[in-house]
Structure formats: structure tokens, C-alpha cells
Amino acid sequence: MLRVLPMLAYLALVVYALVDVVQSDEEDGGGIQKGFWILIILLLPFAGSIAWLVVSRRARAHRRPAPRTGYPAGPVPPAQYPGRRRTWETDEPASADPDDDPEMRWLMEQARLKREREQAAQDPRRPVTDDGPSTTS
Secondary structure, three states: OOOHHHHHHHHHHHHHHHHHHHHOOHHHHOOOOHHHHHHHHHHOHHHHHHHHHHHHHHHHHHHOOOOOOOOOOOOOOOOOOOOOOOOOOOOOOOOOOHHHOHHHHHHHHHHHHHHHHHHHHHOOOOOEEOOEEOOOO
């Protein structure tokens, strides 16, 4: 296994360099065209791969600085959620009376039913119906 590992690393280096040459910009070659770099890597695999990595990284470093976006290098851009509408952001005006709001009426009804159930749990003699607690004694 140890005899195979250096050969696999060598092959991975050559394949990585070839793929990097093919995907790179023309300016990354240090003045040499992509076709010549491919020939150099194929004819001198180890030296050509190392040379390509050194030259291309140096050219990329001089050509464009590191991006300055995002935290902590720059401000965090605001989140964008297009087309999102909230239930309270409707076009109809809000009513001044809470009794006109169907959601408020439903919440009030649920609170009333909860109070009645809690009272019935404390006083087991009063049965609870869906219309409210019974007033029979």
C-alpha cells in the first residue's frame, strides 16, 4: 500500500494541474498559452505541474485582490425575500373595533372556552358543554 500512495499522489497532482489549466483564464498562464502549458505538464509531469501551480497562483494573486464582502471584511448584505406577504400586511385598512376582526373573535372565543374548562376542572360538579358550563346545580 505504501508503494502505491506516492504514485497516486503524483497522478492526482498531474490531473489537478491539467484540470486547472483547462479551467483557468488566459491571464493566469504567465504569458504562456494554455496549449503550451498542457504540453509542458504532459511531457514533464512533475516539474510542469509544480511550475503551473506556482505561476498560476502568482498571476492570480497579482491580478485580483481577495474579495471584501461579507462579515468580518465588510458589512453583511440585507436578506432578500421577494414576494413574501405577511398576514398583517394586507391592503384592506385595519378596523378600529376588535370585534370586527374575525381572528380576534376566534381568539377571544378560544380564551373563553379555556377559562371555562379550567373552572370546570376545579369544580367537578359543574359539567362543561361546547356552549359553555352548565348552570344546573
